[in-house]
Amino acid sequence: MQLTDEELLRYSRQILLKDVDVTGQLKLKASSVLIVGVGGLGSPAALYLAAAGVGRLILADYDKLDLTNLQRQVIYQTNQIQQTKVAAAKQRLLALNPLLEIEPMALPISDDNIESLVSSVAVVLDCSDNFLTRELINKTCVTLKKPLVSGAAIRLQGQITVFDKRHMESPCYHCLFGTGGEQELTCSEAGILGPVVGIIGAMQALEAIKLIVGFGQTLVGKLLLFDAATSCFKEVKITADPSCKVCGTAQNE
Numbered sequence: 001m002q003l004t005d006e007e008l009l010r011y012s013r014q015i016l017l018k019d020v021d022v023t024g025q026l027k028l029k030a031s032s033v034l035i036v037g038v039g040g041l042g043s044p045a046a047l048y049l050a051a052a053g054v055g056r057l058i059l060a061d062y063d064k065l066d067l068t069n070l071q072r073q074v075i076y077q078t079n080q081i082q083q084t085k086v087a088a089a090k091q092r093l094l095a096l097n098p099l100l101e102i103e104p105m106a107l108p109i110s111d112d113n114i115e116s117l118v119s120s121v122a123v124v125l126d127c128s129d130n131f132l133t134r135e136l137i138n139k140t141c142v143t144l145k146k147p148l149v150s151g152a153a154i155r156l157q158g159q160i161t162v163f164d165k166r167h168m169e170s171p172c173y174h175c176l177f178g179t180g181g182e183q184e185l186t187c188s189e190a191g192i193l194g195p196v197v198g199i200i201g202a203m204q205a206l207e208a209i210k211l212i213v214g215f216g217q218t219l220v221g222k223l224l225l226f227d228a229a230t231s232c233f234k235e236v237k238i239t240a241d242p243s244c245k246v247c248g249t250a251q252n253e
């Protein structure tokens with residue numbers, strides 16, 4: 001695989017970075033990312049990954065766009081209300097970067113489709129908003145040993161981490177959040193400020209680019225918490241739970 005003159009120019013500002021270079025750009029071009037949920041987090045994540053030249057993006061979301069989404073889901077336009085989000089997002093991403101392959105999937109993630117989706121990509125971005133989906137994505141990423149960039153945000157708080165079971169010491173989503181005993185809050189009930197999901201979604205794209213190109217340190221083993229009221233980040237060390245029923249050693253007994 002090679003880069004065309006147009007690609008060399010389009011991506012020139014990041015190819016200038018020693019950490020990316022032509023080699024890294026070729027890795028991005030050859031790579032695929034699955035984005036589950038094209039809402040507040042998935043919008044900036046998809047835009048940045050498309051702009052950066054990730055060759056193939058799979059977008060999974062079965063929602064239709066409504067007026068209340070536009071306050072934070074910056075990939076969409078007012079005249080796209082009532083369209084399926086993945087169809088609307090595909091239009092926008094191809095307008096941004098026509099060199100890519102964008103695969104929209106307007107079906108819920110389920111046991112029937114998750115394995116084939118995850119197995120075909122290099123990195124998975126969890127930009128979803130419900131616990132069952134998060135658990136299903138996590139279980140599949142653990143089984144298939146795919147890196148999972150997990151983001152969440154509610155009210156004025158955001159968080160992001162990377163689960164990567166290619167490294168033994170990495171926790172999984174279940175190690176951290178268990179069976180989700182707490183009540184599940186959604187943005188429609190609790191509220192959310194647009195830039196908060198913007199920051200976390202952009203960081204999810206950043207982690208994906210680092211994982212694909214292979215530079216720097218990802219957030220494996222670290223949960224990064226963002227408080228929008230004080231604009232402060234806090235980092236919490238997280239470890240694998242040996243008794244985790246998804247990834248723990250106990251599961252083999």
Ligand SMILES: [Zn+2]
Nearest residue numbers: 172175244247
């Ligand atoms: Zn686990």
